[in-house]
Amino acid sequence: MYDLHLTPEQLEFRDTVRDFVENEIKPAALHPDRLQPFEKPLLNDLVDKASQMGLRTLALSEDAGGAGADGLTSCIVLEELAAGDVDIAAVLHHTSLLAHALFDQLLTASQRAQFLPKFAEDDRCHLAFAGRDPGAGLGWSYHRAPAAEGGAELAAKKQSNGDWLITGSLPFVANAPIAKVFVVQVRSDAKKTGASGMSTLLVPRDAAGLAVGDSPEATGPAIRWHQGTGASVTFKDCRVPADHLVGKEGQSPLADGMLLAHGVPQMAAINLGLGRAAYEAAVDYTKIRRQGGRNIIEHQAIGGKLADCAIRLELARNMIWKAAWAFDHPDAVADRSLPGLPLHTIARVYTAEAVNEVTLLAAECFGAMGVMRDMPLQKYVHDGFVFAHAEETDDAAKLGIAEAVAGYERPLAA
Amino acid sequence: MDFSLNEEQRHWQMESRKFSDEELRPLSLKRDQIEGGFEPWNWEIIEKGSRLGFRTLAVPKEWGGPGADFVSQALVMAELARGDSAMSKAFSQNWKWSHLIAAACTEDQKERFLKPFLANHRYVMGRGITEPNAGSDNRLPPEDDPKAGFRLRAERKGDEWILNGEKCFIANGSVGSLFFVDARTNPEANIKQGGTLFMVPKSTPGFRIGKVFNKRGWRFYQNAELIFEDARVPHANVVGNVGGAAATSKGDNTGGDLFGDLELAANALGVCDDAVGMAMAFSRSHKRAGRYLFEHQMVQLKLTEMHALTEALRSFVMRVAWLHDRKETSANAGLVMNYSCDVIQRVTRLNMTVHGAEGCLMNARVDKLVRDAMVWTHLAADTVQRMKSFRKLSGKKASAGISGD
Numbered sequence: 001m002y003d004l005h006l007t008p009e010q011l012e013f014r015d016t017v018r019d020f021v022e023n024e025i026k027p028a029a030l031h032p033d034r035l036q037p038f039e040k041p042l043l044n045d046l047v048d049k050a051s052q053m054g055l056r057t058l059a060l061s062e063d064a065g066g067a068g069a070d071g072l073t074s075c076i077v078l079e080e081l082a083a084g085d086v087d088i089a090a091v092l093h094h095t096s097l098l099a100h101a102l103f104d105q106l107l108t109a110s111q112r113a114q115f116l117p118k119f120a121e122d123d124r125c126h127l128a129f130a131g132r133d134p135g136a137g138l139g140w141s142y143h144r145a146p147a148a149e150g151g152a153e154l155a156a157k158k159q160s161n162g163d164w165l166i167t168g169s170l171p172f173v174a175n176a177p178i179a180k181v182f183v184v185q186v187r188s189d190a191k192k193t194g195a196s197g198m199s200t201l202l203v204p205r206d207a208a209g210l211a212v213g214d215s216p217e218a219t220g221p222a223i224r225w226h227q228g229t230g231a232s233v234t235f236k237d238c239r240v241p242a243d244h245l246v247g248k249e250g251q252s253p254l255a256d257g258m259l260l261a262h263g264v265p266q267m268a269a270i271n272l273g274l275g276r277a278a279y280e281a282a283v284d285y286t287k288i289r290r291q292g293g294r295n296i297i298e299h300q301a302i303g304g305k306l307a308d309c310a311i312r313l314e315l316a317r318n319m320i321w322k323a324a325w326a327f328d329h330p331d332a333v334a335d336r337s338l339p340g341l342p343l344h345t346i347a348r349v350y351t352a353e354a355v356n357e358v359t360l361l362a363a364e365c366f367g368a369m370g371v372m373r374d375m376p377l378q379k380y381v382h383d384g385f386v387f388a389h390a391e392e393t394d395d396a397a398k399l400g401i402a403e404a405v406a407g408y409e410r411p412l413a414a
Numbered sequence: 415m416d417f418s419l420n421e422e423q424r425h426w427q428m429e430s431r432k433f434s435d436e437e438l439r440p441l442s443l444k445r446d447q448i449e450g451g452f453e454p455w456n457w458e459i460i461e462k463g464s465r466l467g468f469r470t471l472a473v474p475k476e477w478g479g480p481g482a483d484f485v486s487q488a489l490v491m492a493e494l495a496r497g498d499s500a501m502s503k504a505f506s507q508n509w510k511w512s513h514l515i516a517a518a519c520t521e522d523q524k525e526r527f528l529k530p531f532l533a534n535h536r537y538v539m540g541r542g543i544t545e546p547n548a549g550s551d552n553r554l555p556p557e558d559d560p561k562a563g564f565r566l567r568a569e570r571k572g573d574e575w576i577l578n579g580e581k582c583f584i585a586n587g588s589v590g591s592l593f594f595v596d597a598r599t600n601p602e603a604n605i606k607q608g609g610t611l612f613m614v615p616k617s618t619p620g621f622r623i624g625k626v627f628n629k630r631g632w633r634f635y636q637n638a639e640l641i642f643e644d645a646r647v648p649h650a651n652v653v654g655n656v657g658g659a660a661a662t663s664k665g666d667n668t669g670g671d672l673f674g675d676l677e678l679a680a681n682a683l684g685v686c687d688d689a690v691g692m693a694m695a696f697s698r699s700h701k702r703a704g705r706y707l708f709e710h711q712m713v714q715l716k717l718t719e720m721h722a723l724t725e726a727l728r729s730f731v732m733r734v735a736w737l738h739d740r741k742e743t744s745a746n747a748g749l750v751m752n753y754s755c756d757v758i759q760r761v762t763r764l765n766m767t768v769h770g771a772e773g774c775l776m777n778a779r780v781d782k783l784v785r786d787a788m789v790w791t792h793l794a795a796d797t798v799q800r801m802k803s804f805r806k807l808s809g810k811k812a813s814a815g816i817s818g819d
Binding site for chain 2: 140
């Protein structure tokens with residue numbers, strides 16, 4: 001059955017968030033005084049307001065106190081938020097995704113009882129995932145066994161009393177500056193490599209031995225290039241009790257990368273939202289700007305560009321929603337409704353390219369104002385470039401798609 | 415066909431390459447990362463370059479300038495832009511108007527303005543055409559709307575003209591000593607017949623600088639509002655004839671359109687050379703999955719594309735410069751300018767792809783090149799600029815637009 005109807009709840013959700021963005025987020029996020037400086041600190045007040053509206057616990061089940069949004073609904077909402085501010089959307093997305101995974105799927109009843117109340121009651125309780133994406137950069141080993149990994153990894157040693165002692169450092173953990181609970185991937189069995197021998201531990205922010213470092217800066221020889229907020233995290237003999245282990249020792253439920261995969265259509269939805277904001281700004285402006293004897297939207301040249309934007313945004317949204325729906329309906333590949341391809345990667349890669357083009361086309365409609373820092377278009381262009389040139393959207397991602405197309409099964413690392 | 419450079423051209427290329435590598439490049443990122451619109455500017459580097467002839471390069475030898483030909487000018491612009499695109503533009507912006515002074519000014523005007531320009535290492539110039547309601551309309555005046563285009567009003571009062579209105583985004587606006595300003599002397603006629611070009615020194619009573627624009631790219635380069643409140647300009651500062659503004663840029667290759675077109679294309683070439691250099695060096699020294707980027711096919715294809723596009727642009731730029739030296743006009747200047755936008759944006763973008771983001775960080779210079787390249791969209795190749803090229807190709811008599819940012 002092919003049904004593109006949104007439910008009344010989804011529509012209401014979308015409208016509510018859209019109003020919140022227009023009335024509260026845009027005036028702050030797009031104010032010239034905020035747009036001009038290179039540094040743009042997270043708009044914490046607005047994150048808090050959004051949390052109070054339930055957007056921090058979007059995907060958390062209603063039983064646990066959330067909105068119970070499925071992946072597709074999350075995509076709808078995150079697109080709206082991102083049309084206001086990409087960073088606010090990213091922060092809320094990470095917490096929501098992790099909350100659903102932990103409290104609805106992975107934690108034991110007693111762990112839920114220990115961690116959920118604090119999380120649910122505190123609008124500022126954000127979560128962070130401290131671990132590497134196992135699929136990151138694998139495409140560079142196209143049709144070969146993966147090269148020996150050099151990336152940073154955390155290690156944990158079980159103590160005689162069952163406690164875990166974590167050591168190591170990760171250069172960038174999303175949400176680290178604001179997280180109160182870290183979901184930490186550690187290598188608990190040093191004799192194993194790759195995805196096996198990994199464990200997942202919950203670490204409260206105030207645990208001794210956990211230090212959150214500085215966030216990347218917008219100036220310097222290398223500049224901040226990510227959405228949301230993040231920082232390095234260092235563990236120095238950081239101790240957590242045995243009951244902080246999530247799932248089985250050495251068999252981390254997150255080691256296969258599926259949690260992060262579920263987040264991919266949602267990050268693509270955030271990407272889409274910024275593109276839509278740029279496009280809508282261009283449509284509004286070209287309807288009132290007069291040059292060449294008429295409102296410029298009436299010139300073929302401008303109409304052509306807006307059509308190119310509309311086409312790309314519609315296609316991106318189609319693919320994002322399809323990928324999100326596929327995760328919400330895992331049987332759809334087995335029953336042959338959907339192809340056995342990484343639809344989420346296709347959605348991410350296409351959206352990144354498409355939105356980058358949309359922001360540039362939209363900026364062109366504004367003439368010189370497209371490069372002026374006190375106006376939003378240049379920020380949309382910048383945000384579009386950040387998505388389009390990320391570790392996850394470069395050639396490695398495309399090669400991952402190619403391997404799926406080829407039916408390639410990667411042997412384990414040597 | 416002989417593509418070799420003569421001795422003088424080679425001299426300018428080597429001199430500018432040295433200055434670019436030793437002086438511009440070390441300052442480039444530092445200045446670009448300073449907050450604000452005016453703050454990235456730096457007079458010392460302008461003075462340094464001026465002493466080597468880069469500020470006055472196009473002034474003819476008979477007036478005491480270096481008198482470099484167009485091929486040399488193109489080479490210099492590219493070399494300087496390889497170090498920093500905005501700094502290169504800050505220098506070459508002055509050549510445009512020295513072409514104009516040499517071609518269209520009276521001897522008296524040359525005395526009064528060319529001399530101080532030559533003597534003072536900090537004397538830079540700009541042209542005020544654009545206004546909040548007149549951008550594309552100046553470049554491509556709509557035939558069915560004669561009132562379109564700039565509205566800054568100039569009214570004769572005895573031996574003076576009284577100017578009222580404003581210009582925006584004016585290059586060198588915040589730092590210029592002299593501006594060529596297009597004003598409407600006849601609001602009933604179109605800008606071709608109703609516009610007049612005035613020389614407005616900074617000290618003109620009733621004239622002041624307004625907002626200095628803070629830009630995403632070309633941050634060193636200055637763009638500002640010029641505000642005229644009953645500003646008094648002597649009639650002796652009219653360039654050419656009253657009602658002859660368009661004539662000063664129509665078709666000639668000594669100022670306005672055609673130099674400006676070459677200028678942007680040559681500057682783009684330098685940026686592309688920088689991007690290609692960065693991408694090659696990075697891919698030779700960084701690995702993915704145990705092999706140098708250089709060895710990955712996906713990267714090789716990009717590097718090849720970057721080279722091919724850059725070389726094609728180089729050939730086109732140098733050929734147009736050569737045509738200018740022979741005083742041959744064609745649609746090529748506009749076309750190379752349009753093309754340079756496509757090339758610079760593609761090449762800087764591929765450089766960003768080759769580098770990639772590592773650990774949620776991006777190489778700042780890689781990002782700077784992409785940001786600088788964005789300026790080409792509205793200066794060199796928006797749809798109006800491309801349609802202007804079409805006008806030249808179609809043989810249609812150009813309803814003379816006015817350009818020259």
